[in-house]
Amino acid sequence: MQPDQARIGLVEDDPVMGGSIVQRLELEGWRVTWWQSGREAISGIGGLSGSLDLVICDVRLPDISGETVFNELANQPNSPPFMFVTGYGEIDQAVRLMRSGAVDFMTKPFAMDEFLRRIDAGRRTTHSQLRQKGYFLGESPAIQHAEDLLRRYAAHDLPVLITGETGSGKEMAARLLHEISPRSKEPFVAVNCAAIPADLLESEIFGHEKGAFTGAQQRHLGYAERAGKGTLFLDEIGDMPLALQAKLLRLIEEGSFNRVGGETACTFRARVVSATHRDLARHGGSSGFREDLYFRLAVLPVTIPPLRERHEDIAWLLDRFLENAASRSDTRIRGFSALAEEAALSHPWPGNVRELRNRVERAVALSTSEWIMPGDLFPERVAKAGSSAFVPLADVRDAAERRQIERALDETGGQIAKAATLLAISRTTLWEKMNRFGIADRER
Template identity: 40%
Template sequence: MTNPTKILLVDDDADLRKLLSIRLKTAGHEVRAVTCGEEALAVLAHFKPRLVVSDLRMDGMDGLELFDSIRRDYPGLPVIILTAHGSIPHAVDATQRGVFGFLTKPFDGKELLGLVERAARLGGAEEEPSSRIEDWRANIITRSAALEDVLRHAYLAAETDTNILIQSESGTGKELLARAVHRASPRSSRPFVAVNCSAIPETLLESELFGHAKGSFTGAIQNRKGLFEEADGGTLFLDEVGDMPLAFQAKLLRALQEGEVRPVGANRSVSVDVRVISATHRDLDQAMADGQFRADLFYRLNVVRLELPPLRERLEDIPLLANRFLAEANARNKRQVEGFAPDAMELMMSAPWPGNVRQLQNLVEQAAALCTTKIVPATLVQRALRNDLGTLPSLADARERFDREYLINLLRITEGNVSSAARMAGRHRTEFYKLLRRYRLDSALFRPSPTTEEPQGGGSAYATEIRGRVV
């Protein structure tokens, strides 16, 4: 293969693990070998493999239990199961559950490598040129496992002409993701046209999207192309599509079904070739139930759904984002604010962020504009957060935040040692790993000398330090 495939190998047999590692590395693959399912789940987010090869019978979590966890958190990641206890029922069960391949030991080396290469092709993005891997998502800064999983699916969907619905809270970066998908798609050389459906009056929406003919209404002094035609060959981004008037939804559905639009006042339709990415902060399932959104339009738009996690679920990204926004504010305002005081960063890490990334950006710009020292103090951050901090969270949100902070403190105290943290919590290690996955926490980030490479995204030295200080 021209590019190495990143493979996560899971086997509690040291000799076989070493043999398989050598065989796969000799074939040109990059291999990370671990001894158990729990360890595999801990390194998945860092290593970002395109394929997992796992033994079936292992102490603790077995291969199928590991597969179930991977399928839940990384549904697009192929898994190959190896076993010396092979049987037809095992193979049938594994394949019915979605395991990519099932090999019984002893197996032929060529058979394994062939299966690995087929699974690697399914895994996707790594075989793309490295510049493209970096460029398509260059503006999305993250080390969050949850967001990385969304990006993985976004990249796979980008290669197709499938319509995509991005459904998440306001301020999470829906247009940023839509632009990234466009850059990763075969349409990247053609236009990306964005329109906010909630910002256009209902009477003008048809003309704005479909265009109009001269004289079709007062003020139509010439023919005008609509945004569908402007985006021909490229991508049309319909932001806040959930706010589109019900009367216009039927017209949009017809345009998507027929691949053509008729400008207002025109006698003929115009063929258009667009890929539609739509986005909304509304719950469209509920909107359909309430009769406010057409089910047939929903299914046309919602072929692939991507859900961006809110900022409160990707706290590890706050230092990266805050320092990026600070650098941008410095460049615009010709200032030289160098960073945030530790207690200022801790305030940001513990805030609820109802406005998500947009709110964080606004806060950083405000603090940078008012800062008279080299380091942003906590007082400026607290001032900007005052309204949010004065609002009591719901009981469920408060309990969830407490659980997350409790787990973070345990990992900080034990320096990422899961066994020690589980003992302190009075939980079995397997159960403790489930809690970490639930709150998307990675124990490796709390170790003083990590052995895995630093995730992309950069950031200041404080951004690196804060990983072990999240509260």
């Protein structure tokens, strides 16, 4: 398949490998520019950055490192995406580069077919492709940044650690990572380490042999074995007992485990993805979480931000959870009233996405109207406040207008004329409203 005449930059000092890569890429229809030193590449890429779809860069170069090349070019406008080629001993450096913004890395030696596939996945996304790109976790820049990281991690087998507050959507992120990975056809096996009693957790994860303990009437295959070549998701890994952490470390480092009561080692082939709401790095040590296990689990980290930091996702999530809940109900719900949306936007959501989903499902089940009202989403407010639960409509309208104005100003970088166009009002009207709401001090 022709890659639309993509233009590739290659930074490789080995003449044999470099020549082989150039030859193959040109046969595939790519246009390739090859530099054999880091300084040469910085100068050349700086002049071509706007037209390069991808830079393939060796980590180890004769004059400067590939990391230096990347860091210098990252400060230039319209810098191209970087994919690194690295030796096994340089994986930590390559992972650090991915956290800094590189799109991918491959270890030597590599299969050419996989190399070509990763190049096509990593090359610069055009503006039309960006518009068509569908995100699954939300619309806010914060959650889309996390999803972009997951997409870059998907092609690798290294462990992923997902952190975030309880209810923020860590398991949803783990399932997305699995679905977009080459392992998507294999099992996704989730284990909640906090929900299983400590004395049973080892048997549930690693399995047991018949007669291993009282009540073990037959062999039991644990989650690690049932995951096959898929994904083993260890949720709330921070609650795993300290004694069991050592066995998990062996599972990851050696790729093998023993069933409880078994003598024969079983091969572990799945990818480990873990999640926690705890700060494992801060609570490491003998009294908390093993530091060596933490570093093995957190090779590729990603943080899911709390819902209160993702204001743009609230309405988006409301609609999706409503659609899902309504499809399982006989109640005819047309949507959320404007008052309900305003109440949701002003709520702090201490329970994050899980709380929002639960409130929507309860509202759908209990609502007697075609429109979900604030009392359906937040019945406790009515119970506490009684008749004072209602506020003047003028206050609600002002709050909604202020929020929309602030969003429009954020979208246009504070340019009042453009913001007025987005809001379909005159510049004078917008300026008057900004004065009334106390936001007229924004830069014009």
